[in-house]
Amino acid sequence: MSTEISALHRKQKNEALVEVCSVRVGITLFGIPIQHILEIVGSARPQPIPLAPGFVGGLIHYRGDVLTTVSLRYLLDLPPLDSAQDVLVLESAAGCFGLQVDSVGEVLTVSGVDFEPNPSILEERRRALLAGAYKLKDSLLVMLDPERLDPARLDPARPGSAPRPDRAGPTAAPAA
């Protein structure tokens, strides 16, 4: 659905203001359009899943359903955190999933005029995850596209998946 997103961005350019939820992972400020966010689960500790692909953070209980979470830290090659993380419940075409981030910030209103697509020097596998950036006054707000973060699309074994960061060592997340 990335075409949809770029279409959305074009539209944003024309219509100016967009509401974006800002989240922090490591030192970077990321943004997710608020219409994709169903709920924010604060300080969650997802239950680890033995033998799951590395990008899977675990399972969380969300309104009677069990959701798979994706660890943004893993996708960005950052070391895992020991403390509890915030989980955004996102909706993609394939269903709902959780996105584990370090912390959720405020909702920012940004203007389509400040939007820039992914720069050409961005690494291939990063480009697959990110959806451009908004220029804020003193930093960049890097946009995330829920469709591209869907666990089913991140899995290299599944058709239509985005390239995954390949890292050395076992991909299975050792359980506690």
Add this chain to the structure above:
Amino acid sequence: MDDLTREFLIESQEGLDRMERCLTDLEERPQDKELLGEIFRSVHTIKGTTGFLGFKRLEKLAHAGESLLGLLRDGKITAGATLITALLHLLDGLRELLKTIEAKDNEGDGDDSALIARLEELQTPAQNAKAKNAVAAHPAREADAAKAGIATAEPQPAAAVPIHTPAAPPHPIPAPTHIETQAPEPAEAAADAAILTPAEASKSRAQGAASESTLRVDVALLNRMMNLVGELVLTRNQVLQATAADPNMTLLSRRLDMVTADLRESVMKARMQPVSNVFSKMPRLVRDLTHALGRRARLQMEGQETELDKSLLEAIKDPLTHAVRNALDHGIEPPAVREAAGKDPEGTLTLRAAQEGSHVVIEVSDDGAGMAVEKIRSKAIERGLLSAERAAQLGERELLQLVFLPGFSTAAAVTNVSGRGVGMDVVRTNVEKIGGKVEIDSRLGKGATLRMRIPLTLAIIPALIVRSISQSFALPQGALSELVHIPPDRASTAIEWMQGAPLYRLRGRLLPLVFLDRLLMPGRECKLFSDRDNFIAVLDADGRRFGLIVDSLADPEEIVVKPLNAVLKDIGLFSGATVLGNADLALILDPGSIAIKAGVTMSSDEESAQAVEEDSESEAARMRYLVVEVTGRQAAVPLADVLRIEQLPLSRIEYIGYRPVLNFEGQLLPVEDSGGILAAAQGDPEAQVVVVVCRDGNRHVGIAVSHVLDVTSGGNLFEAGTGSRTEGVTLLKERVTSVVDLGGVPPLPAHEGAPQGWQQTAEVLG
């Protein structure tokens, strides 16, 4: 759309479904008056109601059909293949109209004159024969219609065909007495009970009572109820855990427990439908396809009364249709080929449904050509689905499963019916989507069987919660046959190794073992812990028997199955996830996949040995005993009466006067202490006692024992001289053993009623 129209649409659809079943039956029994009556009634009901609602086009078509059916019913003409084809077209035409009404709330402006003319033409026997020729001249048209599965209404090229003013004999409007004389046969009536339409009921006083006790319910509402019951079960589990320690709440939470269980069962029952609802579409499909493909096939159906959740039933409709198409196109050969191979030119297609534990197994088997494994191998390589080296390594069974890959087809030519290589892929995807499994068996020249294993219900299953690697996992009770406890002091000797394969000697037979922690965290060492208890869950998954070693056991729980993301399903060990009573999440283990992953298979001789053992076991089932040791003596308790074995601190035993009692899950249990075990342990604050909880009639009693030894079958002893059977003793392991007389345990002074049935867990203490 108003309620009246909606009601009419539903009723008419059901009537037409019935008509379709009857029409295909009619082909075999053209003289069957009851079938004819049934078909006539379906069309008549539509005609009657439609005139009232003002759907003129529908009325006209139904009227033409009714006139023809009237003649047929009165025996003036007989039902041949042509006539039945025409009636099937009438059926399709009526369906099409109903669909239009449903979508647009009007009849559309199509023209049915061709179909009506045809129906009227068939009303005279001579024209019947003529029409036969006419149809034979247009086999392509008929085949087209058949291929589409649900044929559309006749094309209308014949606008020129004059529409006869109804010169047909005035159709008889059946008086109530008339209907009663041709009341459906009992079997039919039973099948129809579930889908009894009010219109029908009003016509037949005999069925009046049934209509008042049934009610149409929106499936969406049932789905919502099921979800809510799922949530209630979760909440109940949490309440039970939270109130376990509070004696004041016990009664209340127990009631909540029971009511929830009953409610869950009722909602589930409300969603159950017999598979005949889906099977009944198949005769028509088979008829159309055999005509289109030039095959001859007989359809057999078994186990139609097997019930399945409504949503699952919907989900298997497509896979089943694909499977039947495949069987007819690829399986059953053309009659000439069959004859040449020395087979009956008419092939047999069998649909079979049966419940097996928590699954319903649906089989589609044909006695056709079967599948050539070599052909599959070469095709897979040709299509680039498999490398040649890999293909050479695969066994026959594995190769057969390749047909489920997308884009695979061995059909020499792509026909319109199948062979485009999407069918089997769709079958597998759809069945797996609902948590089922598909497999295929084939014997070259003898036929093939497609087997779908569908879970009985998606939602709630009983499971035992086990722990490993500091996490909880749910083990479905369906696969669990027993639990073995290995105390720390036996940890080093309990497992025997055969060239790196861990085995446990369970009642003299070797049981392959799988370490759950090692499976989940490769690289861990395979060993039992000598500093704490170990448990083996003996599992039986699709004929594969193995022991799963877990760290500890928690309580059995009814769990609500939540689906897992596809990424996690690919791990191949978990079938879902659930929320436990303590609000923790637990993954649901899939015993079948674990067995496969761990390489547990069952050789055929092992299988037969097992079967023999099971036979003898069932014979001796009534004489199985739990062997216990009571202060040095061996005693036996009939296994059927054993509910639970509890090890607990002596301090839990309390006394009413001199009688020892146990407050067990909120109930007072008299404890029999004939061996003086409790008395002997008195004064030791650390003492643990083992109490066997037994059922005696409808009360429960506890028996204090020193150890639990084994479960074994006992023989009868006969008194020397008289030959009469002795009571109270049995021969166990060639030792005369006394059987504990449960009835002899005196009741408590104020023992109240029968305790409610709790979950039975048999634990064999090693």
